[in-house]
Amino acid sequence: MSDAASYNFAYLDEQTKRMIRRALLKAVAIPGYQVPFASREMPMPYGWGTGGVQVTASVLGADDTLKVIDQGSDDTTNAVSIRKFFERTAGIATTTHTSEATVIQTRHRIPEAPLGEGQILVYQVPIPEPLRFLEPRETETRRLHALEDYGLMHVKLYEDIARHGHIATTYAYPVKVDGRYIMDPSPTPKFDNPKMDMCPALQLFGAGREKRIYALPPYTKVVSLDFEDHPFEPTKFDRGCALCGSEGIYLDEVVTDDRGGRMFVCSDTDYCESRRAEATEGGHALHEVPR
Amino acid sequence: MSTSAVARGFADPVHDSQKVFRRALDAMAHPGRIAQLGTHIEPPAPLFATSASLLLALADYETCVWLDDTLAEVPAIAEFVRFHTGTRLTRARREAEFAVIAEPEHMPPLTAFASGTPEYPDRSTTLIIQVETLANRGWQFTGPGIRECASFSAAPLPPDFPEQLAANRARFPLGVDLIFTTQTEIAALPRTCRIVEAA
Amino acid sequence: MYVAVKGGEAAIAAAHTLLAKERRGDPAVPELTTDQIREQLALAVDRVMSEGSLYDRDLAPLAIKQARGDLIEAIFLVRAYRSTLPRFGYAQPIDTSAMSIRRRISATFKDLPGGQVLGPTFDYTHRLLDDSLNEVAAEPTAPARRPIADDANAPHVADLLGEQGLIEPNPQATDDAPVADLTRDPLAFPAERDLRLQSLARGDEGLLLALGYSTQRGYGRTHPFAGEIRMGSVEVHLAPEELGFEVPLGTIVVTECEMVNQFKGSAESPPQFTRGYGLTFGHSERKSMSMALVDRALRTRELGEEVVAPAQDEEFVLSHVDNVQATGFVEHLKLPHYVDFQAELQLVRQMRREWEEANRKEAAE
Numbered sequence: 001m002s003d004a005a006s007y008n009f010a011y012l013d014e015q016t017k018r019m020i021r022r023a024l025l026k027a028v029a030i031p032g033y034q035v036p037f038a039s040r041e042m043p044m045p046y047g048w049g050t051g052g053v054q055v056t057a058s059v060l061g062a063d064d065t066l067k068v069i070d071q072g073s074d075d076t077t078n079a080v081s082i083r084k085f086f087e088r089t090a091g092i093a094t095t096t097h098t099s100e101a102t103v104i105q106t107r108h109r110i111p112e113a114p115l116g117e118g119q120i121l122v123y124q125v126p127i128p129e130p131l132r133f134l135e136p137r138e139t140e141t142r143r144l145h146a147l148e149d150y151g152l153m154h155v156k157l158y159e160d161i162a163r164h165g166h167i168a169t170t171y172a173y174p175v176k177v178d179g180r181y182i183m184d185p186s187p188t189p190k191f192d193n194p195k196m197d198m199c200p201a202l203q204l205f206g207a208g209r210e211k212r213i214y215a216l217p218p219y220t221k222v223v224s225l226d227f228e229d230h231p232f233e234p235t236k237f238d239r240g241c242a243l244c245g246s247e248g249i250y251l252d253e254v255v256t257d258d259r260g261g262r263m264f265v266c267s268d269t270d271y272c273e274s275r276r277a278e279a280t281e282g283g284h285a286l287h288e289v290p291r
Numbered sequence: 292m293s294t295s296a297v298a299r300g301f302a303d304p305v306h307d308s309q310k311v312f313r314r315a316l317d318a319m320a321h322p323g324r325i326a327q328l329g330t331h332i333e334p335p336a337p338l339f340a341t342s343a344s345l346l347l348a349l350a351d352y353e354t355c356v357w358l359d360d361t362l363a364e365v366p367a368i369a370e371f372v373r374f375h376t377g378t379r380l381t382r383a384r385r386e387a388e389f390a391v392i393a394e395p396e397h398m399p400p401l402t403a404f405a406s407g408t409p410e411y412p413d414r415s416t417t418l419i420i421q422v423e424t425l426a427n428r429g430w431q432f433t434g435p436g437i438r439e440c441a442s443f444s445a446a447p448l449p450p451d452f453p454e455q456l457a458a459n460r461a462r463f464p465l466g467v468d469l470i471f472t473t474q475t476e477i478a479a480l481p482r483t484c485r486i487v488e489a490a
Numbered sequence: 491m492y493v494a495v496k497g498g499e500a501a502i503a504a505a506h507t508l509l510a511k512e513r514r515g516d517p518a519v520p521e522l523t524t525d526q527i528r529e530q531l532a533l534a535v536d537r538v539m540s541e542g543s544l545y546d547r548d549l550a551p552l553a554i555k556q557a558r559g560d561l562i563e564a565i566f567l568v569r570a571y572r573s574t575l576p577r578f579g580y581a582q583p584i585d586t587s588a589m590s591i592r593r594r595i596s597a598t599f600k601d602l603p604g605g606q607v608l609g610p611t612f613d614y615t616h617r618l619l620d621d622s623l624n625e626v627a628a629e630p631t632a633p634a635r636r637p638i639a640d641d642a643n644a645p646h647v648a649d650l651l652g653e654q655g656l657i658e659p660n661p662q663a664t665d666d667a668p669v670a671d672l673t674r675d676p677l678a679f680p681a682e683r684d685l686r687l688q689s690l691a692r693g694d695e696g697l698l699l700a701l702g703y704s705t706q707r708g709y710g711r712t713h714p715f716a717g718e719i720r721m722g723s724v725e726v727h728l729a730p731e732e733l734g735f736e737v738p739l740g741t742i743v744v745t746e747c748e749m750v751n752q753f754k755g756s757a758e759s760p761p762q763f764t765r766g767y768g769l770t771f772g773h774s775e776r777k778s779m780s781m782a783l784v785d786r787a788l789r790t791r792e793l794g795e796e797v798v799a800p801a802q803d804e805e806f807v808l809s810h811v812d813n814v815q816a817t818g819f820v821e822h823l824k825l826p827h828y829v830d831f832q833a834e835l836q837l838v839r840q841m842r843r844e845w846e847e848a849n850r851k852e853a854a855e
Contacts, residue, residue: 014308021349029481038676041814045817059312219436253835
């Protein structure tokens, strides 16, 4: 079984797809609410993107173009592996360019290039429950969501402020969706949180092991939790990318030697390459690596 | 059962289902946006091909479907739906994942269907309402999926429908989700829609 | 100049080639056949079938071979395959009282109708390594099979107690009551016993063993007796709606354990013996006994017991008993996390700066 012909299109059987599609429609109708779904065992391990893969497999059609990123990059091993999986089982077109993709599956990042209407961003989610580390019981967290009782979360954030002077959460930073549900944005750095707000693309979240699907329809208000006297602050970098020179983007710190040498480069590899290509086409010299 | 009597379903179930689902997902994600839903299936009247293709794409033996009296009175429709989806047909509205309504002026109130529980608001009915016309004028909506404001109306519907929509929104996160169909188009109003002006 | 790391694809392909080579081992040693695994590593096959939730004596050995003997990996392979299979319907409940018995013991009665049948067991073997297995041994001769007191006359031990009203009756399902199936509906809490049993049957033998053991050591004590353990083959029947009668699908080997537990009674129930139930594919006494202990421990709601120990906590047990889920999530820590780590780095640097400043100020004051 090595070619698309011997698999069902996009691997999943039709019954499973229908079940996931029904869950997706409810997820879109109740933004930020975690819809339980009968997640299947997939040919990759739980925790490695089975939720995202099931969601992608259920939305994907023959005319879609898929992009897969992990840590912002198309070339990390897990992104390569998942992209190959869909090339093999669905025979669809793939791309690394954010603007060309109709469906983007991601782990831990939102692309830097703004997403547009008609695009679908599929997040791989490890722990969908934003209250889980404050309350381990599902029966209890479900009740708290039902009652819109989010006191626990505010107490936690407030304790952060009392202890550290600021909120000490840097990723998987909780958001409130359209004024109702508190939602875990998956372990994206909080830098990416503002991109979720009023985003023109449809955002779908799949948690395979935890068997939950949730969604943000396009143009949905997504507010990072904060306090009046301690407003939400996205992570800021005090420099630009050492390769393309872009500023205001998320950077990876790369250790260059064992004497404390460091450099900072774009986490979003497609963004970085596009900026550099533009610079070359435009006749500008490539940004030289400082230091 | 004489299978020869049942009208044909999707020519290419895998890809036809996917296309129909994506239209439905798009409609749900953009409340009030009217889209063409081309389909080659010819279900028994008065079930629209659009409504039938939604059922074929989304219903199966793990779901329950409720048909209004107008549809339920035609045995060929029940046979068609059962044959192609394997779904259970129910007369209990609150059991149904999907309800199909062919006579919208006399449809039961939205509160007559499953609206979920506070813990599981997703356990609610999606209504497929067959109407004569859809238009991007009339009622004004805001809410998720709508950048600023969306104009949308469907006809015919019960006269108190705007009030029912407002009440459906007021119960959020409980509520029902609506997909409107004509012979060729679909549009959706999920429970998130806030009706701001009932023109 | 630094170039962003690339080449994941080539690295993955190379790793897979290496894996295939490692799996094969020294080519001078003859390759293991799946027949050999099925016949000679039968208990491993049984475990993979049980926790893989798929009774297939050809696929499980293949999975074991492919997984290089890593049984959790093999279980995962079988599960992933299973999830692609279409669902045609649900079989009728198997009738273990009609089992063709190969082993049947009771620790509660010295003798009983149907008799005690030791069958193939490690019990009472001396655990001395047997040098002779290093050689290709002569065929062991099976003892002449003692005619087992006829199978049909081997009632369940728990039912013998039931006749005197000393044990709670087995719950009787109504014909049209749907049976929970966590492969079709996600686990929801509170979980009823059918769902719990399914989850335990698919669950990890190691975790169930530890949890069952913990109940014996006082963490949720249930005073168990091994009422009966039986192993043998049973027929599986399907009753397709359109046929209106049952058709046999074949036979499967199962191991069933019924624990009999002392129970002092509570506001909800009178003093009586209660039951814990375990069932596995193939021959797996450790798993079925552990399962029965944990099943009983989890029946707190029904019997009005207080939840005081991990084995009684259904959310804790059911959320963590699946080894395919567990291994995936533990091992996902191998995936890159550098985006989040970067965010944490920034935060730790910031907090250290603040800490140092605060200390400096304090020292200055």
